Amino acid sequence: MSLTFTFDPAVTPDLRDGVLDLWTDVSNAGGSVGFVPPVTREDIRPELVKHLVGMAEGRTRLLVGHDEEGRVAATAFLALNTHRLMRHWLWLYTVMVHPRHQGRGYGRDLMTAAADAARSCDGIEAIRLTCRGGLGLERFYESCGYKEVGRVPGAIRVAPGDDRDDVFMLLPLG
Numbered sequence: 001m002s003l004t005f006t007f008d009p010a011v012t013p014d015l016r017d018g019v020l021d022l023w024t025d026v027s028n029a030g031g032s033v034g035f036v037p038p039v040t041r042e043d044i045r046p047e048l049v050k051h052l053v054g055m056a057e058g059r060t061r062l063l064v065g066h067d068e069e070g071r072v073a074a075t076a077f078l079a080l081n082t083h084r085l086m087r088h089w090l091w092l093y094t095v096m097v098h099p100r101h102q103g104r105g106y107g108r109d110l111m112t113a114a115a116d117a118a119r120s121c122d123g124i125e126a127i128r129l130t131c132r133g134g135l136g137l138e139r140f141y142e143s144c145g146y147k148e149v150g151r152v153p154g155a156i157r158v159a160p161g162d163d164r165d166d167v168f169m170l171l172p173l174g
Contacts, residue, residue, distance in 0.1 A: 004066050007062075021041070033096055065110055074098065076110055078090050089127065090124055107140065108144060118173060126172045130169070131167050133164045138169070150167075
């Protein structure tokens, strides 16, 4: 089975709760999505609200993947640039696949769907993202066509004495 992707879905209570559950489960499984476990839905809710506000304002767009049972199984947020000199690329944030679905190629499917979604945005020529070093994420993104274009050593403090690199990746869409 594969995931069914929707770009710019209607934000319903079920979708909102599904994304919140996904983000909580991914975080608690050790996923590099802005939190360190353990977290609750209430810890994550303010960050989701920020993303939803960006969507309501037209600055952020959502790509969601549903599994065969209709549950939210994967997401990526595409954030458009408002700076007039940088409108030709966008940021990819909060890239997640539910732990129960990992190892099935859904991460690669999500990245392909994200690139397709970005190509559908007027004037977008590239995608940028950052990832936390030390987890092998750079290798995954490189296998999806991204290139490392920068690194800030020790920029992410996971815990006292546990600093990780902030790795910048770029995917030209041309």
